[in-house]
Amino acid sequence: MxxxxxxxxxxxxxxxxxxxxxxxxxxxxxxxxxxxxxxxxxxxxxxxxxxxxxxxxxxxxxxxxxxxxxxxxxxxxxxxxxxxxxxxxxxxxxxxxxxxxxxxxxxxxxxxxxxxxxxxxxxxxxxxxxxxxxxxxxxxxxxxxxxxxxxxxxDTAPVLRSGARVGDQVAVSGTLGWSAAGLLLLQRDSAESGPDQVTWHRRPRPAYDQGPAAAAHGATAMLDISDGLVRDAGRIASASGVAVELQGSLLRDDVDALTPVVGDDARACVLTGGEEHSLLACFPEGELPAGWRRIGDVRTGVGVRVDGAAVAGGGWDHFERPAESEEPPPLHQE
Structure with missing residues (x-):
């Protein structure tokens, strides 16, 4: 180091x-x-x-x-x-x-x-x-x-994790995987390869106004991505009694943006990277508020799936020792 x-x-x-x-x-x-x-x-x-x-x-x-x-x-x-x-x-x-x-x-x-x-x-x-x-x-x-x-x-009733409904859209406001990519570069002693990602890891800048905007637009469930997309989507799924289906094709741009920076680790950064603090929310079908993009849907069932494949864990848990074999599924490629 x-x-x-x-x-x-x-x-x-x-x-x-x-x-x-x-x-x-x-x-x-x-x-x-x-x-x-x-x-x-x-x-x-x-x-x-x-x-x-x-x-x-x-x-x-x-x-x-x-x-x-x-x-x-x-x-x-x-x-x-x-x-x-x-x-x-x-x-x-x-x-x-x-x-x-x-x-x-x-x-x-x-x-x-x-x-x-x-x-x-x-x-x-x-x-x-x-x-x-x-x-x-x-x-x-x-x-x-x-x-x-x-x-x-x-200004509205608080948006809980427990309100997602089958048929809702799953959307994100902000980046995915940047903080994890920045941490990985620091661990590799190659911060110069991705200065924007390293800066985001050190000093994240969430769009705080998107939370109230989502609530005003009728968001049914919401949280910030502090422990990884998969882990935090799982919290919405568990609290709401539903399954969250993420679509690889809708995450492809996120992976492609990080691939030049961290190579084959880009996919894991997007799916399981923590400390991003972007907002993840569910909305009824229809137009999303400005600043949000759809990355999946709410389905019947339990847990989180990526292109139909069940996935769990990842991200950060203060007291859990992660399994070395834990690996997110590959994203679907169009």
Whole structure:
């Protein structure tokens, strides 16, 4: 592994107080119109415009969710926003506020914490989301973890995973397999072969507005692709009591786009690659909203099929050891 990262100079967290660290990071975190009271008191106060609140949380742990050799602190901050805001979007909602927790070895450079906050703040500002508070804690040597809790609201009833119906179209908004391809290139020490995919792996940029747009268009089920197309389509299938039939011909462009970058691994990236955070949804027959494309249909049965062949697993599971022989079926070629 060739690393382009060097140890950050300057003071460590153990050299400063919590108050000084907060003075370093709070100025780079945005506020917003939903915030009635921001950082500084025991809690923030955030307006719940619709009388109900969507809430989600996601954490990143160094050595599990990122490596310092491959991702900067700003990358980590930006990715955390994407992971959480995509979850809110997948319910048909708009993210309104974030709470951030940093758990760190006292020997962590202050510059790392500041740069993470800068990346998180920039991504939040781009998404129109406020950062309203959080928590700090020390940790054993080598430990570094950042967690974000996101709050949001929705103009419609939330779109669940359990509403898909036989005859619905299965559609995606966004890329497929780019993050997995970027990770594969980093593992191969050949990031220059696919800079766009590597950037997407480090700093995904989901189209958050497509979640509310899908809900307004009548989406029956939706989630974001965080653990791979097959695994996440399987979650819709299981929750809805249906089968999801993916069509290889409708995924061919995705595979062809990645083949020059990762070769024969393109198919696996598209079907099982995680951390994409594109949105996957089911819609009744008819015209799809702008920004969405059909990749399959909802059928009777169980599980996920690709061109009629049952497929399961793939993607990422925090506590599951994947079977080495697990291999997605070949895509149908027209």
């Amino acid at each position: 060739t690393s382009s990262r060097t140890p950050q100079p300057g003071p460590r967290l153990s050299d400063i107080s919590e108050e000084r660290l907060l003075r370093e990071i709070l100025p780079v975190l945005p506020s917003g119109p939903a915030v009635l009271l921001g950082p500084g008191d025991d809690t923030a106060l955030v307006r719940a415009r619709t009388g109900a609140v969507l809430a989600t949380t996601d954490a990143m742990v160094r050595g599990r969710d990122w490596l310092d050799e491959w991702s900067t602190a700003e990358d980590v901050g930006r990715k955390l926003v994407a992971q959480n805001a995509a979850d809110i979007a997948a319910m048909g909602g708009h993210t309104t506020a974030l709470l951030v927790t940093l758990v760190a070895d006292p020997q962590t450079p202050v510059a790392w914490a500041r740069d993470m906050a800068r990346g998180l703040g920039a991504a939040a500002a781009e998404a129109g989301v406020a950062v309203v508070g959080g928590d700090l804690s020390s940790a054993p040597a080598g430990t570094l973890m950042v967690s974000v809790t996101a709050l949001g609201d929705a």
